[in-house]
Amino acid sequence: MxxxxxxxxxxxxxxWxxxxxxxxxxxxxxxxxxxxxxxxxxxERRKEEEERFSIKLIEVDPEDPWYTRFFKRIGLGLQIAFVSVISFILWLIALLAG
Ligand SMILES: [Zn+2]
Incomplete structure (x- = not known):
């Protein structure tokens, strides 16, 4: 109808x-x-939230000199650790809220 x-x-x-x-x-x-x-x-709000929780990971270029690769790997490790902690906190919030 x-x-x-x-x-x-x-x-x-x-x-209509x-x-x-x-x-x-x-x-x-x-x-x-x-x-x-x-x-x-x-x-727009949904898009903003998606962007807030998505982090652009550092790309380690094999052509970089060893010290650049070394520092990029440390940065990448920190990024991954950070993302893991954030996901864990979000999971915990979801668990406590539910
Ligand atoms: Zn009209």
């Missing part, structure tokens, strides 16, 4: 499946701009 919604742009009634992406049959403008904005905000 589909509902109808009055287009905020041209004022004509248009078929309650999707935020539904567009007016007459002028092609978005029928529910508030829902679209809300969905975009949610999407």
């Amino acid at each position: 589909s509902a109808s919604k009055k287009c905020p742009n041209c004022g004509q009634w248009s078929r 499946n309650q999707n935020p992406t539904d567009r007016c049959e007459h002028c092609q403008s978005i029928l529910d701009p508030v829902a679209v904005a809300r969905q975009q905000a949610r999407e």
Whole structure:
């Protein structure tokens, strides 16, 4: 069953499946701009959270001199240790929250 919604742009009634992406049959403008904005905000927040927890690991290049490789390996080790600790804390939080 589909509902109808009055287009905020041209004022004509248009078929509406309650999707935020539904567009007016007459002028092609978005029928529910508030829902679209809300969905975009949610999407952006999700992306930000993903970026916060993803760390770019150091790449050890075999062409680097030995001391560079040495320090990069230490850095990489620290990064991996850090990621492990963070994952452990997140796991613990999830466990305690559940
Ligand atoms: Zn319209």
